[in-house]
Amino acid sequence: xxxxxxxxxxxxxxxxxxxxxxxxxxxxxxxxxxxxxxxxxxxxxxxxxxxxxxxxxxxxxxxxxxxxxxxxxxxxxxxxxxxxxxxxxxxxxxxxxxxxxxxxxxxxxxxxxxxxxxxxxxxxxxxxxxxxxxxxxxxxxxxxxxxxxxxxxxxxxxxxxx
Numbered sequence: 001x002x003x004x005x006x007x008x009x010x011x012x013x014x015x016x017x018x019x020x021x022x023x024x025x026x027x028x029x030x031x032x033x034x035x036x037x038x039x040x041x042x043x044x045x046x047x048x049x050x051x052x053x054x055x056x057x058x059x060x061x062x063x064x065x066x067x068x069x070x071x072x073x074x075x076x077x078x079x080x081x082x083x084x085x086x087x088x089x090x091x092x093x094x095x096x097x098x099x100x101x102x103x104x105x106x107x108x109x110x111x112x113x114x115x116x117x118x119x120x121x122x123x124x125x126x127x128x129x130x131x132x133x134x135x136x137x138x139x140x141x142x143x144x145x146x147x148x149x150x151x152x153x154x155x156x157x158x159x160x161x162x
Contacts, residue, residue, distance in 0.1 A: 031056065035068055035156030042148035048085075049155050051138040056130045058161070065125040066158040067140070071102055071109075072116045075151025078103035081143040082155070084124075089134025097143060098124060117153070127162060 036049045056063075069080060079101050086094040100122050103109050111118035130136070138157055142149050 029160045029162070031063065031159040031161050033156070033158040035070075035154045037154050038152060042150040043142050043152055044148050045142060045144075045146065047141075049140045051140075051157055052135075054136045054138065054157075054159065055134070056136055056159075057133050059130055059133050062127040062129055062162040063125075064123055064160045064162060065128050066121050066160070067098065067100065067124050068119065068121045068154070068156040068158060069100055069102070069111075069152060070113075070117060070119050070154035071111075072151050072153060073109065073118075074116070075102065077144070078105070078107070080152065083139075083141045083143050085139040085141075087137040087139075089132050089136065096124075121158065 032051070032054045034051055036051075038049075067082070067084070071080070079099055082098050082100070084096045084098055086096075088094070100120065101110060102118070102120060109118045111120035113119050140155055140157075142152070
């Protein structure tokens with residue numbers, strides 16, 4: 001009996017794997033999703049993370065814009081400040097200062113994850129309309145008044161079409 005069950009499961013395994021990959025890879029609303037791994041010895045205040053050539057073709061659509069942050073429990077602060085510089089296809093620049101809350105006042109980390117790592121995806125702009133179609137560049141710099149910031153492992157952006 002065990003042999004028949006194992007043989008049946010082994011025949012289904014490839015189909016199950018393909019189905020899981022298909023379901024997890026289908027994200028028709030995602031326009032851009034990328035993350036950058038920061039150096040293990042810390043993020044220097046003079047080093048920026050750059051996301052280039054993000055194509056936005058539909059200026060009538062609405063988008064949600066997220067910043068993603070992965071931190072460790074070695075991060076010394078409850079919040080995280082960053083500068084976001086946006087270069088539009090027409091050459092114009094925009095710059096925002098963004099605060100991301102990573103922990104509660106009692107020290108409990110926010111976000112998802114196990115062990116020492118926590119992943120946060122923060123909605124920065126809801127129902128955003130891009131003014132110009134073309135290729136956008138985004139630059140993220142930490143704004144934490146530390147020459148070298150430790151405890152932040154990854155930073156990224158995600159843009160979803162509504």
